[in-house]
Amino acid sequence: MSESTTAPAEAAAPAPGAFGLLRLPESVLLGAGTLRALPTAVSELGTNAFVVADPFVATTPWFAEALAALEAAGVRATVSTDVVPELPVDSIERVAETARGASPEVVVGIGGGSALDLAKLVALLLAHPGPLSRYYGENAVPGAVLPIVAVPTTAGTGSEVTPVAVVSDPERELKVGVSSPRLIPRRAIVDPVLAVGAPAPVTAFAGIDAFVHAVESFTARRAAPDWSTTQPVFVGRNLLSSLVGLEAVRVIGANLRDAVRNPGELAPREAMAYGSLLAGMAFATGGTHLSHAVQYPVGAATKTPHGLGTGLLLPYVLEALRPETVPELNMIGDALDVPPGPAEERAIAVVAAVRDLVHDIGVPASLAELGVTREQLPRFAELSLGVTRLVQNAAVPATPELLDAVLEAAWSGRVTSDAATTPVRN
Secondary structure, three states, X not given: OOEOOOOOHHHOOOOOOXXXXXXXXXXXXXXXXXXXXXXXXXXOOOOEEEEEEXXXXXXXXXXXXXXXXXXXXXXXXXXXXXXXXXXXXXXXXXXXXXXXXXXXXXXXXXXXXXXXXXXXXHHHXXXXXXXXXXXXXXXXXXXXXXXXXXXXXXXXXXXXXXXXXXXXXXXXXXXXXXXXXXXXXXXXXXXXXXXXXXXXXXXXXXXXXXXXXXXXXXXXOOOOOOOOOOOOOOOOOOHHHHHHHHHHHHHHHHHHHHXXXXXXXXXXXXXXXXXXXXXXXXXXXXXXXXXXXXXXXXXXXXXXXXXXXXHHXXXXXXXXXXXXXXXXXXXXXXXXXXOOOEHHHHHHHHHHHXXXXXXXXXXXXXXXXXXXOHHHHHHHHHHHHOOHHHHOOEOOOOOHHHHHHHHHHHHHOOOOOOOOOOOOOO
8 A cells, every 4th residue: 555645735636627616704804813803894884783692602801802992883782692502592582673673784702613603693683574484495595684793702713704693493303504605794893812711612612613623624525516506605625725725734734732731821812813814714715514404413412512412423423424535534634743654544543532532622532422322323313314405415425324434423421433442531
């Protein structure tokens, strides 16, 4: 078996028929101190703002200073801190009703993924009639939403640059997505200072979710778009998503452990803000796949954070896809500094390296640790198959047998490759 000779992604020439697609905000600001640009970013879009803020964020001195700066810039701000984790649909409609009373011209989201997704959905419901369920799925938003300014305070969802918002609907057994390019914020302000001091679990679960975004966008299917029609939200792996996705893998892989272990240090927060932003850009068009599809029913059943679930599932998904994604896994191995070796063997080592990262930041090793029973697995597989926009984005067809294998491995905490037959955690 020959040594792997995979070249870094940036050195490879485009293959015949290759294409690229990115959809981005009008402006993206990244760096320490960029929060000072908030008054200008908002006032350019309107002078009456509805601010959706994480309730903890709203207690911080910097948030009060930001509101004062908006007022000084002539922007009237109405604040809602009614951000419920995982966004139950009734809470979204409640906040949207409050927003209607303020008649805003622009919506500002400040906080983690739930706050930013809520801002997107409020902007949607202010422009188009409810119920929210009419917009579930892809490309169902019929027109422009109110302009959105997104200010993330965690490095994870990448929601500040993506066309997706995720909802928990009690009438369904899994989370659902509202996916439309119309949800992409007009302005994104990514100030890593805002994440300094975040608790380790918040940093870990947000950060590993960003890592999953990057890896799944890089291991997504390769499609042949029909440019004469409206494109799906997720078009699969492409030249541009791969470029930023692989850089996100490199940056997050090198800095996530440090960010979790040293919550008060700025440098790892700067790196994670950069990596999460790139991962959001990557999956905004490349898309995610099986880790996210399976997390939807698992998260709904266990009431566990989204990033915890996607991070837990990723090694088992990569193992299931490994035979068909050896080249991609080797390129991920380059980004993670996995030692060289025969391509197939190195792909196994890459899965192990991902598993080690997940373990090192405190993500549970198995679904059993979340209280999932083996009897629940078939229903999870059935529900996951129903998330067609994600399962169809995987590099290989997501058959019931494939999802059964992923779930069984994730429940037991074991992968099946010869080099990784021991439990993740003793």
